[in-house]
Amino acid sequence: MADPMRIRAVAKDGIVSVKILMSHAMETGQRKDEAGKAVPAHFIQQVSATWQGKTVLSATWGTAISKNPFLEFSFKGGQKGEKIQVTWTDNKGDKRTDEATIN
Amino acid sequence: MNQTRRNVLKAGGGASLYALLAAAGLLQPDAALAADWNQKAFEAKNLKDALGALGAGTPANSNDIVMTAPEIAENGAVVPIGAVSKLPGTESISILIAKNPTALAASFDIPAGTEPAVSTRVKMAESSDVYVLVKAQGKYYVTKKEIKVTIGGCGG
Numbered sequence A: 001m002a003d004p005m006r007i008r009a010v011a012k013d014g015i016v017s018v019k020i021l022m023s024h025a026m027e028t029g030q031r032k033d034e035a036g037k038a039v040p041a042h043f044i045q046q047v048s049a050t051w052q053g054k055t056v057l058s059a060t061w062g063t064a065i066s067k068n069p070f071l072e073f074s075f076k077g078g079q080k081g082e083k084i085q086v087t088w089t090d091n092k093g094d095k096r097t098d099e100a101t102i103n
Numbered sequence B: 001m002n003q004t005r006r007n008v009l010k011a012g013g014g015a016s017l018y019a020l021l022a023a024a025g026l027l028q029p030d031a032a033l034a035a036d037w038n039q040k041a042f043e044a045k046n047l048k049d050a051l052g053a054l055g056a057g058t059p060a061n062s063n064d065i066v067m068t069a070p071e072i073a074e075n076g077a078v079v080p081i082g083a084v085s086k087l088p089g090t091e092s093i094s095i096l097i098a099k100n101p102t103a104l105a106a107s108f109d110i111p112a113g114t115e116p117a118v119s120t121r122v123k124m125a126e127s128s129d130v131y132v133l134v135k136a137q138g139k140y141y142v143t144k145k146e147i148k149v150t151i152g153g154c155g156g
Helices: B002-012 B015-023 B039-043 B047-054
Strands: A006-012 A015-021 A044-051 A054-061 A070-076 A083-090 A095-101 B065-068 B079-085 B090-097 B104-109 B117-122 B128-136 B139-149
Touching: A006 A083, A006 A095, A015 A044, A015 A083, A044 A070, A054 A070, B039 B047, B039 B104, B047 B090, B047 B104, B047 B128, B065 B128, B065 B139, B079 B090, B079 B128, B090 B117, B104 B117
Parallel strands: none
Antiparallel strands: A006 A015, A015 A070, A044 A054, A044 A083, A054 B104, A070 B117, A083 A095, B065 B079, B079 B117, B090 B104, B090 B128, B128 B139
């Protein structure tokens, strides 16, 4: 299981801005290891964020997203103290969900 | 999206599978469809094929899309890209890098209530034009910017 995401969600003037830092190797499949063998691709394909059961962002990613991906977005309506959940799924079927409280 | 749904129908041999998926709640418009990973688009080797696979064809240039990115990226492994759409009814924002081994880097679906603005970090194999593609009210618009990379990043 991968390390937890770091999620920061801050409400201001009715808009919640969310910053997420994920922990993932994001291997492109193009890189070779020391023995010259290609390292298989291993990368996050899908990310979604939900608030109050509503999807506030969903993304699909290719291999070009940097290692330990960063994502920033914002949505209307969230209040302090409410929770948001973020889930990613990678190409090997690994999955991780983390939750954060809006500040 | 429609194309994927069509493939599902074809593979399953018809309406019965569709009914099954719908009954299982797998075809809810904003949950399941938004999360589809468009394999054809993500595996496209060049910009034109990626745009084709996204259903964007030849998008119109627009000044209402703002891309925030460095002119020169010192490290191609980590290039910050921000994209803001001022087009009304923005449905999705995609980032494409023309000279990467696969052009499409990311697609973001923007549901109602979410600001049409995202930021992330991408890898660039070499200096290249970077495109932000926006789908708004069913039409596609694009803006581009050349980013020079001093150290290659694909692989790191």
